[in-house]
Amino acid sequence: MSRGNGQDHETRFERARRAMVTDQIARRGVRDPNVLRAMSRVPRERFVPPDSVDFAYDDRPLPIGHGQTISQPYVVALMTEALELGPGDRVLEIGTGSGYAAAVLAECAREVDTIERHEGLAASARARLAELGYANVRVRVGDGTLGWPEAAPFDAIVATAGGPTVPRALLAQLAVGGRLVMPVGAMKNAQTLVRVVRTFDDRFEEDDLGGVAFVPLIGAQGWEA
Numbered sequence: 001m002s003r004g005n006g007q008d009h010e011t012r013f014e015r016a017r018r019a020m021v022t023d024q025i026a027r028r029g030v031r032d033p034n035v036l037r038a039m040s041r042v043p044r045e046r047f048v049p050p051d052s053v054d055f056a057y058d059d060r061p062l063p064i065g066h067g068q069t070i071s072q073p074y075v076v077a078l079m080t081e082a083l084e085l086g087p088g089d090r091v092l093e094i095g096t097g098s099g100y101a102a103a104v105l106a107e108c109a110r111e112v113d114t115i116e117r118h119e120g121l122a123a124s125a126r127a128r129l130a131e132l133g134y135a136n137v138r139v140r141v142g143d144g145t146l147g148w149p150e151a152a153p154f155d156a157i158v159a160t161a162g163g164p165t166v167p168r169a170l171l172a173q174l175a176v177g178g179r180l181v182m183p184v185g186a187m188k189n190a191q192t193l194v195r196v197v198r199t200f201d202d203r204f205e206e207d208d209l210g211g212v213a214f215v216p217l218i219g220a221q222g223w224e225a
């Protein structure tokens with residue numbers, strides 16, 4: 001196949017994306033059709049640095065600058081599925097990074113508010129999401145461990161960085177019936193993926209979705225910088 005024009009590149013990435021959904025995500029047990037559809041729509045090659053586009057559909061995280069990473073595709077799918085999103089839901093994401101997970105969430109929910117502590121990452125994610133037409137995503141610079149109180153409550157909250165505990169502020173901003181998914185652990189670079197469901201105003205049920213390795217969540221209710 002010839003290469004070098006936009007059309008061929010499009011085809012190459014779309015094929016890689018289809019293989020990613022089948023081989024890395026569906027094969028490992030992700031079933032939610034909305035999540036599989038979202039993963040097959042979001043152009044991951046647009047969220048990685050230019051010199052990494054050839055690896056955009058690899059089964060691993062990739063560096064995005066500032067010592068941060070775009071998460072492994074399977075982990076994004078697993079976390080999104082665990083949020084059990086419906087089309088009317090409002091979602092808060094902590095750790096915008098490249099904006100990739102925000103785009104996946106935006107495909108599955110009504111609105112996504114996402115917070116990033118690195119101004120540079122937030123600015124490029126914002127530009128990229130706008131270019132791709134994700135009008136239902138708002139990116140804010142700040143400490144996501146404090147949530148986004150003016151926009152609360154949220155039907156779903158996801159943190160894509162790992163903290164020592166689930167921030168109290170995030171639990172307080174979860175709607176009754178809402179789901180929170182986040183990596184939690186006593187070490188800075190290895191965590192357990194935890195899901196918390198707010199079953200009543202004063203009741204939170206927690207389950208464990210397995211081991212993960214995220215970058216640290218740094219902030220007032222996370223790790224110290």
Ligand code: SAH
Pocket residue numbers: 068069070071094095096097098099100101102115116117118121142143144145160161215216217218219220222
């Ligand atoms: N969801 C991202 C993954 C980014 S990695 C993606 O799809 O690309 C985690 C991100 O969390 C990093 O960009 C890091 O800067 C950010 N982060 C860490 N602590 C944070 C905090 N307290 N508030 C907001 N962002 C935070």
